Amino acid sequence: MSLSAGSVSDGIPDRLLASPTRAGILSASMADVLAFTDVSFSYRGDWLNRIRSLDTVSFAVPAGAAYGFLGANGAGKSTSIKLTVGLLAGQRGEIRLFGQPVGDERLRARVGYLPEQPYFYENLQVHEYLAYLGKLSGLRGPALRTAVDRVSELLDLAELARRKLGSFSKGMRQRFGLAQAIIHQPDLLVLDEPFSGLDPLWRARFKEVMAAERKRGATLFFSTHILSDVEDLCDHYAVIDHGKVLEQGRLDTLIGAAPLALTARGARPEGAEDLGDGTWRLLFPDSERGARLAALTASGAEILRLERKHIALEDYFVARVRAFHAAGRPMEATP
Amino acid sequence: MILIIAGATCREALRSRSFLGLLALYCLGIGLARVVGWISPASDDVTTNLVLSLQSIVGVLVAVATGTALVHTEIKQRTLYTVLSRPLARWRFVVGKYLGLAAALVVGQGVMLGLGLTWLGATGAPLHSALVVAGLLTALEVLVMAAVALCWTALTSPLLAAALGLATYALGHAVATLPGMLPYLQGWRMTVAAAGASLIPNLGRFAYRNDAVHQVPLPPAELASAIAYGLLWIALLVTITVAVYRKKQL
Numbered sequence: 366m367s368l369s370a371g372s373v374s375d376g377i378p379d380r381l382l383a384s385p386t387r388a389g390i391l392s393a394s395m396a397d398v399l400a401f402t403d404v405s406f407s408y409r410g411d412w413l414n415r416i417r418s419l420d421t422v423s424f425a426v427p428a429g430a431a432y433g434f435l436g437a438n439g440a441g442k443s444t445s446i447k448l449t450v451g452l453l454a455g456q457r458g459e460i461r462l463f464g465q466p467v468g469d470e471r472l473r474a475r476v477g478y479l480p481e482q483p484y485f486y487e488n489l490q491v492h493e494y495l496a497y498l499g500k501l502s503g504l505r506g507p508a509l510r511t512a513v514d515r516v517s518e519l520l521d522l523a524e525l526a527r528r529k530l531g532s533f534s535k536g537m538r539q540r541f542g543l544a545q546a547i548i549h550q551p552d553l554l555v556l557d558e559p560f561s562g563l564d565p566l567w568r569a570r571f572k573e574v575m576a577a578e579r580k581r582g583a584t585l586f587f588s589t590h591i592l593s594d595v596e597d598l599c600d601h602y603a604v605i606d607h608g609k610v611l612e613q614g615r616l617d618t619l620i621g622a623a624p625l626a627l628t629a630r631g632a633r634p635e636g637a638e639d640l641g642d643g644t645w646r647l648l649f650p651d652s653e654r655g656a657r658l659a660a661l662t663a664s665g666a667e668i669l670r671l672e673r674k675h676i677a678l679e680d681y682f683v684a685r686v687r688a689f690h691a692a693g694r695p696m697e698a699t700p
Numbered sequence: 701m702i703l704i705i706a707g708a709t710c711r712e713a714l715r716s717r718s719f720l721g722l723l724a725l726y727c728l729g730i731g732l733a734r735v736v737g738w739i740s741p742a743s744d745d746v747t748t749n750l751v752l753s754l755q756s757i758v759g760v761l762v763a764v765a766t767g768t769a770l771v772h773t774e775i776k777q778r779t780l781y782t783v784l785s786r787p788l789a790r791w792r793f794v795v796g797k798y799l800g801l802a803a804a805l806v807v808g809q810g811v812m813l814g815l816g817l818t819w820l821g822a823t824g825a826p827l828h829s830a831l832v833v834a835g836l837l838t839a840l841e842v843l844v845m846a847a848v849a850l851c852w853t854a855l856t857s858p859l860l861a862a863a864l865g866l867a868t869y870a871l872g873h874a875v876a877t878l879p880g881m882l883p884y885l886q887g888w889r890m891t892v893a894a895a896g897a898s899l900i901p902n903l904g905r906f907a908y909r910n911d912a913v914h915q916v917p918l919p920p921a922e923l924a925s926a927i928a929y930g931l932l933w934i935a936l937l938v939t940i941t942v943a944v945y946r947k948k949q950l
Contacts, residue, residue, distance in 0.1 A: 455947070484779050497704065
């Protein structure tokens with residue numbers, strides 16, 4: 366189940382939370398912050414060969430959403446993200462960022478980006494590097510200093526302010542990466558495998574920071590192949606494999622599509638599973654709830670428990686991708 | 701934006717070990733230049749010439765080494781991802797990177813010139829203003845070579861770019877002798893030689909070192925012309941680099 370933004374961000378002191386200023390107001394007025402429409406992209410290979418990375422990819426990230434972009438390694442997640450933030454160009458199809466064609470670099474003032482396995486200049490110190498990237502995002506003077514202090518404290522970088530990035534471990538670089546991504550309070554936060562290289566404590570802190578950013582009004586769009594991260598944070602998801610979006614939609618719709626599990630004792634109906642202690646369990650879709658309950662009550666069964674069966678996203682994802690591979694074609698998108 | 705990029709690039713370059721290492725090499729070199737001077741008939745002139753030439757050689761080595769790595773390393777190590785994902789056009793990034801490197805090279809050239817002149821003064825060699833002019837023109841030559849290295853890297857691999865950069869340095873000085881050779885060429889050969897030479901920066905225009913040692917004055921018009929020539933080549937090479945990187949997949 367996805368957690369609410371408030372519940373996750375409760376671990377962060379209020380003074381470190383940015384106020385929901387322009388970000389929330391601007392985002393709220395637009396339907397989709399990011400939209401891919403039939404986007405195909407190929408990398409240049411050797412000589413005239415081209416390596417297709419995306420094949421007519423379409424998806425939309427609504428304003429204010431937390432959107433999980435799921436896929437195995439090499440599925441096309443990073444390519445989609447690089448096209449979004451302007452590191453790649455030359456795609457077919459249309460990418461719109463805040464309703465505008467993605468090519469205009471000024472739009473990127475409203476985007477924060479954490480690359481996969483980020484690397485930084487080795488000889489710059491933490492505080493001057495943050496100031497440098499903050500300036501490139503348009504921050505100046507006291508606002509810049511405040512922003513540097515805020516994100517440094519938020520990600521425990523304040524004590525490392527004079528350290529050069531070259532001496533950082535992978536996890537520390539990841540923390541710096543998130544700090545630079547949120548320093549200018551972006552409207553859209555694009556994170557490529559944000560939890561890579563983090564220990565459990567920092568994974569939890571990252572989730573708190575991401576939830577706090579969302580609470581401020583930012584839209585989250587992040588790629589991952591760790592499905593529990595999507596379950597914890599997201600309300601929307603898309604599954605991509607071999608450059609094709611297999612399906613996308615709301616996570617609660619997916620969870621809502623899980624069958625109901627009824628445990629009872631007494632006359633066992635057809636299809637029920639005997640649990641061995643005189644009770645049995647019957648699975649049926651939510652749409653049959655009224656009819657099933659009426660029939661069981663009429664038959665004299667004693668209903669002990671009715672709950673929704675938990676869908677393990679991990680199992681669901683593996684099953685969908687395997688089905689896609691077996692069919693040799695993309696599946697239809699769910700609403 | 702360009703100045704922000706340039707500032708960070710300059711800081712990063714000045715703190716790199718290779719930069720400091722080559723400065724140490726220069727210090728060692730000017731020490732040895734004095735030794736070579738002692739065993740030469742015109743001791744002071746030879747030492748002065750060697751000290752100025754070392755500034756050029758070490759400067760060009762730094763320019764080629766850092767110029768070829770400047771943008772390529774950023775692509776390879778992906779350090780430019782967090783920069784180019786901000787509201788920054790690629791041409792500003794490339795120009796900023798070049799200006800940052802140029803600033804670091806100017807600092808390096810200034811330090812080398814200062815150390816060289818101090819060393820010459822301390823060892824009793826005559827000092828005069830022509831040596832400073834020669835040092836400044838050498839700095840401009842180094843800036844042109846940095847642009848050459850940057851441009852070659854945009855067109856090919858860094859290793860090949862470094863080799864081509866050093867080849868350009870050698871050819872650039874060879875081109876300086878071409879005007880004297882042209883009368884010996886006939887017809888189309890003269891045209892081809894002149895056209896070929898125009899594709900390579902004539903680094904001889906910045907080589908005032910030998911004349912400076914002998915205090916041969918450099919007319920102001922010639923100095924201004926050399927500066928304009930160098931700046932034009934830098935502009936052309938950086939423009940080519942920008943055009944290549946504008947469409948590059950990262």
